[in-house]
Amino acid sequence: MKLRYLVARLVKTVLVVIAVVLLSFFLIRLAPGDTATVMAGQAGFADEAFMKSLRAEYGLDQPVPVQLWKYLSTVAHGDLGSSFVRRQPVLDVILERLPNTLLLNGFALLVAIAGGVVMGMVAARKPGSAADAAMTMLSMVFYAMPQFWLGMMAMLVFSVWLGWLPPFGLETMGADYTGLARLGDIAVHMILPGVTLALFFLASYARLTRAAMIEVADQDFVKTARAKGLSERQVARRHILRNALMPLITYAGLQASILVGGSVLVENVFSWPGIGTLAYEAVQSRDNPLLLGILIVTATLVCLFNLITDIAYSIADPRVELS
Amino acid sequence: MLDRRAVLGGTGLLAFPAQAWSADKRRVINAMMTDEPAHLNYPLFNTRIMQEICGNINESLLLFDWQFKPHPNLARAFEMSPDGLTYTFHLRPDVLWHDGVKFTARDVAFSCGEILPQLNPRSRNAFSHIDRIETPDAYTAVFRLKEPFSAFLLSLMASSAPMMPAHIYQGTNFRTNPFNFKPIGTGPFKFAEWRRGQFIHLARNERYWRPGQPGMDGIYYRLCATPEQRLVAMESGAADFAMADDIDTVVNSRMVANPNVVARSDAFNGTGEISIMEMNQRRWPFSDRRFRAAFMHAIDRNFLVNAISFGLGKVATSPIPSNLPYYDEKAVVKYPFDPARARALLDEMGLKPKLGGVRHRFGIMMIPDGGGYWTRAAHYIKQAMSDVGLEVNLESTDWPTFSRRSGNWEFDVDCNSYGQYGDPAIGTARFFLSSNIRKGVPQSNIQGYNNPEVDELFHKAAVAVDPAEVQKHYSRLQYVLTRDVAMVWLYERKPMFFYNKRLKNVIMGPNGPADGFGATVLA
């Protein structure tokens, strides 16, 4: 049964990706000017003859269905075409940057979950107390903050004023560190953007944990555990937390699925070289093949993450069936 | 924290660890690029980034000092015939291209006769005066001109005439030649590696002809996309140079206050850049001189220099920068900040305020600098215009759109700048000559300004031999152009060049980086 489910989901992923390609292909054609205009502008002149030759060279003068078909067939072979602006294959550019985004988001996910769960547990211990109210208020404030502004505030305090943390980039420019030194350098650079990204979700995780724990605390098996004589902390840790896992997984899955869109702003503020900044650069430079490639890759990743989340769901709670 | 902040703010230092480079790394220059050039064919794309990089790779025949007097470079000696029609250059016999081939007169003839005029609009104009180039022997190049050209030697300055290898380019399609991505030159540094998205690395030219140079082992141009990143790179020592618009003028005070950084404002004197606005004079009301005059009167250019450029620059009063020999303050017609006068001129034209106080609406095409000082200047201009009843629509573009629209005359007004490059005949003329009205070519006479007197004056000044006569023509030109408000000249730019104190002999002449960093050594 599981296998059929997996196959069905994978087929669905392929269909979604094709839909993404179609939509993006036509959307991008809405833009005034085309790739030839971009390249001519780069070269410094724009006379018609030169543009015509460019278009012929890159197959841009073919009818649309032909271009679309050509593109779909190259994608099917795993080739996402070439970025004319950067003169590199699209897939290479994306794969260069994707790990950086995954790293940042992974780190942020960990921080958000860890911090959120702790905060949620503290708040749920005594619902209605001052600590609880303060925590709720704090969550709401973070939720209302523009992410990019939060990032800039963090930069203002920790880089501009205190000078404790480096504000931009993945690693120190030109240092060419290797091994452990490099890991340390990257880790230090990851702190500001990672925590900024995490804070937004931390608030949500805290609320989720708190709500889940309060709800579950009343249920029968917990009362049974208490009756058995287990300490509060043991009850909390073992039973309540485990059952609060479900909404956490859902939310984590949700966070993973807004991977790219979610980190565009933070990556932009901190000049983190990830997919988010790549998408922005592609939009700014009208780099259509790259844009198309990014949309395809991220759609595929999101589908995969959703699949993983659903499977994790069913493992965490055997009552859930995959269908 | 407040105290520390005040201290930090005062000294402009960042407290996080400055770079502790190893001995090897210290002998390398760390420079930055704002974005990646499309290629490294110097004549084809003569932007500032290209000058900064290719100035180290490709050299010119002559080197110029702070007074713009020529000195030997690749040409060890040169003379001009008394009638100004023949220039003879005796080349150094010991110069090698980076691939080991000897540099000869054939390369000079090819560069000035073929590749430069074909690819570079500035060269095309300047070298149109050449009748033919003779190479009597391997190390002598003789230029025969059609008529005397007073700016001829200046047209060989730095970025205007880099020598290109004939054995690489002759007979090939210049635009698609693969050496556009791995350039060959004669300069102190040679191309080593281009890692896309990261850096361009130039390595020391061991066989460089100038004894004792280059002083450093190599240069890295690292991609550093935003002005704030470049600021941090300079403050932490990760970068040694910040050139021109690398850092936003907003944070000038921080850079100037930094004890580890030297600030030079004269590194780009050779370019003589003026910030301007061009109007599509084919369209009404831009075709009316009174409108253009009103436009000038409406702008407080002192505010532009002091508040928008944070003090860097000088109000422009002429198409020629004030530090060049031909500048004539007495000849120019001045347009002081006078909104009342602007309104009077517009009334006189028949552009009376209509509903809501708006006399006329038009668009200004902005330079895509991502919110930097060009954008701020445009916002100020919009404000200034609304004070006299003109409503401006700011049009944000990207570089390709900007090039396309300006080249194809699809704009009302745009923001731009142009460089003098030593002589009005080289830098200024191309924007006012009717012969340079070419559709599809940006950085030409896109305004459509057409004045036969101006055409003739530029021609006469270019061919005159007696300096007094040249001055007479340029004075008259400055009068006519300013009287006509042929263009809106805003201010003379003084782009800053910041470098780390650990290096010296960085800026050796008015062309700054375009002359290469061969002389740079550790301090």
Add this chain to the structure above:
Amino acid sequence: MELLRRFLSRPTTLFGLAIFLLIVAIALGAPFLFSRGPFSIVGMPLLPPGAPGLLAGSDVIGRDMAVGLAYGARISLLVGIASTICAVGIGVLLGAVAGYYGGWVDDLLMRVTEFFQIIPSFVLLMVLVAFMQPSLESTVIGIALVTWPQVARVVRGEFLSLRAREFVQAARVLGMRDGAIIFTQILPNALPPIVVVSSMMVGSAILTESALAFLGLGDPNLLSWGSMIGSSRSAMWVAWWTTVLPGLCIVITVLALNFIGDGLNDALNPRGKR
């Protein structure tokens, strides 16, 4: 009345309402509060708050920050409300039709909303706005186009459950046309969750607009809080107020709207989770 009492019972809701009304008042009253517009240059740039005549200091061109903040409120509120109205309009229409008719229409809508969930919405928005050329209209349309699925899903859910109810059967028996049933019978009963979703959407639309303006994809002729922050990237290093103050305005506005949304949620869903 009971509804109103429940709505006003929480102190945070009252607080949110008060703040929101204050902001609306400032936005509407900006031309009367200040003698010059937000683009007027009043002096040298980067003067700190408290400088003579400048409550909030001057920005990087020398404009009065206080005036800019007040006028920025107009843009935020305008975009937030307009895009929400558009999104709700589209979402209600499509969600109602899908939920009422079910079958393949519903399937199609579900596929489309799923699709929107999979594509990174902010990237899609950037592409839309960039290609439509950045302007107020393109911002509103763009935000509406990426957020309508949220409304559609809620509406669809409501219609699915409501269409089987007796009053709908009765209306059919009486010969009422489908359109009339949808708009006069079911929709009024589906309103509560729509209202709650809409109120939250205004807040997030304001955040989205500020993000677009920050990235330079907003209308270049307008001054909004996001664009003020965006133009302060370098200035922040020498003048903290150019970044801090506009951001605080956004936080306060969105917080107030979220408090109101919570209050509405409480009022309209008394049996809902707390």
